[in-house]
Amino acid sequence: MENLHIANTDKFVEPYIQFVNKYFDSRQHTFLIFESKDYGEFINEYNNVYYICKKKDFVKMIMKLNKSDHIYLHGLFDSRIVALLYLQPWLLRKCSWIVWGGDLYRYKEKINSLKGTLYEHMRKIVIKNIGRLLPIVKGDYFLAKKWYKFKNSYKVVKYINLERNEYINILKRKEATNKNTINIQVGNSATRSNNHFEAFDMLSKFINKNIKIYCPLSYGDMNYAREVKIQGRKIFGDNFIPMEQFMGIKTFIDHLNNIDVGVFNNDRQQGLGNISALLFLGKKVYLKPETTMWDFYSNDNLRIFDINQINESNFKKFIEYSNEHKQNNYKIMKDRFTDTNRIAIWEEVFNVSES
Structure with a gap:
């Protein structure tokens, strides 16, 4: 065969x-x-x-x-x-x-x-x-x-990814590090289907809060990546961090473990590796409800959030995420991260x- x-x-x-x-x-x-x-x-x-x-x-x-x-x-x-x-x-x-x-x-x-x-x-x-x-x-x-x-x-x-699965399980058992900022990841790549600019507009009302915006731009359309970088810096200044270099899997999982909220304004199935890892690690994730990804996660009773809620939310509500939801998502995602x-x-x- x-x-x-x-x-x-x-x-x-x-x-x-x-x-x-x-x-x-x-x-x-x-x-x-x-x-x-x-x-x-x-x-x-x-x-x-x-x-x-x-x-x-x-x-x-x-x-x-x-x-x-x-x-x-x-x-x-x-x-x-x-x-x-x-x-x-x-x-x-x-x-x-x-x-x-x-x-x-x-x-x-x-x-x-x-x-x-x-x-x-x-x-x-x-x-x-x-x-x-x-x-x-x-x-x-x-x-x-x-x-x-x-x-x-x-x-x-x-x-x-055998290396990812092994490392993410090790990382989950470690004590969380103390951070001085709320770290937000927007999107997963330099493709227009991430709709970065619309996501930046949603988050712009939080510019006076202690936040950092991380934006993976290491692959995709590099001309678009430059546009995203310019707009991100324009709105968030030094609190915007474009991730322009490809990372090894352990380094990237370390990065995801340092994120508090993932904002994925993608209008199609995209970024599943990022989203799944964030849910496993107990992070709050916002998605568009009209995408096939929404059903992919919500049908398994995972707690995800409608990205449109950001427009109506104050900062406290935007970052609020109960331990009950974290544990629920971890238990469900645990099976997905087994060989x-x-x-x-x-x-x-x-x-x-x-x-």
Whole structure:
């Protein structure tokens, strides 16, 4: 059984490779990787990872696509992959698409060119006929059905970071450090779907309070990141802290543990790693209620807050978060941060592929 994984170099993909190679037979899994500008090559070397860089690599990839028993598409962002699947429709039945969010929500983007129209036409054919959907958020399955007429089976999956899971559990058992400020994280990346400017407007009434605004901007649209940085500094001055360098997982978890409130004004599924870690660590999180993320968390009885409440809240109410809610969220999220939970999910995914 040969499982072929197609992905970009990304902070989520390398931990996933480590997870698969640790708990499953690595001889049955091959990873073909496109190098992304934001990330570069993976830190470690793997016997089953191959980079797609030259024309001859594409030829080998086409051969692999046809010879493999099952194909896992980790995100559907690359136009070359979409074109290859469109031109080889017989491959679609053995494809599983792990939906990342931005790849699905491209449907809502404005198209201003003939090239863009043709590309979206190819995407519609590919997505409609793809063999299986593996969304991280169940609501994205229903959007795929609505927008792209997707007609086959689905299963909700989870990505995993073994190092993160181990470290976050250690950190949870440590005593909290005393802080002099209320630390607020806004968004998860330099993408417009974070709607940073609207979030800044909501929070601007608290500029005279003892706050610091942290804003992750290390990946995404760097031109947009500069706009966010300028506006953040304009409103919050030195209390605005743009996070422009990529952090290792332990450093980033330390940062999240230092946050008091997470404000995610994202209008699509995005930033789940940040949000889940914050909930596990007992932090207050605001989300848009109309997103699939809202249902993803609230359906599990996690206590999250409507971002629109910020407009009506004074500072005390904005930061107020009971120990009861913290403990409730921790107990629910604890299961999500175990290897056992993820192993069972992916075991079922791979077993279905074999049948």
